[in-house]
Amino acid sequence: MAAQNLYGPGVRMGNWNEDVYLEEERMRDFLDKREKGELLIQRNRRLKKNILRPMELSVTEDGFAHYGDKVILVNPDHPRGEEAGLFQEGDLSLCMSPDEVKAQISDELEVPCGVSAVRTTTPTGRNTFTILRDSTNSDAVDPVLRYGQNFCLGIPAGLECKTHRHLFLRTYFGKEVEVAAHTHLDSHRVEKPKNHWMLVTGNPRNKSTTMLDVPKPPSDDTRAVEQVMGINT
Structure with missing residues (x-):
């Protein structure tokens, strides 16, 4: 005997009242x-708006980096070395990488947090760091960061970093390049390019750009050729 539907679609069954209340x-x-403003999507929007906001880097007048300067850390583009497989080319900047789970439940960035490298040199809240004194020279009065001095960054990160341009990891912002604290030396005991990081300050001619965007002056050979050709520089 075939089952028959004895109730119409408008008939309420079971704990319908509880379902309505729930x-x-x-x-x-x-x-x-x-x-x-506690919805997950609202938290995500606020966090991304905060750490992806445009930033202005400090402009140095004397050519030195100073304590308190806002800078970005850049691993300059270099040829592939012994790495095999995929390889990220271009200038990479050090960026903070918040924990994906913790970022879902808090409006603020929890520190310390992880770091990664991204192919960009545009200053944002995510890759802009402040140079700070460490405990060994906290009483010093010289504002200039000198060679060999220990220093800290406004956002915790290792200073002796290397980039694994062939190793990618999934972060809160997508696929990015892994950064690790390790020193790689060549046969002459010289650090390899993956260990080279530059403190980059702002462009005095355009505060929205960096010193990497300033055209390099022509070399002596270029000037000589231009003079022979009658080109004014």
Whole structure:
């Protein structure tokens, strides 16, 4: 005997009253969180807006880096070495990489946090660091960062870093390049390019760019050729 539907679509069955109350409670909870800005999508938007906001780097007048300067750390582009497989070319900047799970439940960046390298030299809240004194020279009065001095960064990160341009990791912002604290030396005991990091300051002619965007002056050979050709420089 075939089963028959003895009830019409408008008939309520089971704990229908509880289901209605639960649905209303979920809606009230949703509206309350939206009003307070506590929805997951709202948290994500605020966090990304904060750490991806444009930043202005410090402009140096004397050519030195100073304590308190805002800079970006850049691993300059270099040829592939012994790495095999995929290889990220271009200038890479050190960026903070928040924990994906913790970023979902907090509006603020939790420190210390991980770091990664990204192919960009545009200053943002994510890759802009402040040079700070460490405990060994906290009483010094010289504002200039000298060679060999220990220093700290406004966002915790290792200073003796290397880039694994052939190793990629999934971060809160997508696929990026791994950064590790290790020193690689060649046969002459010289650090390899993957260990080279530059402190980059702002462009005095355009505060939205960096010193990497300033055209390099022509070499002596170029000037000689231009003089022979009658080109004014």
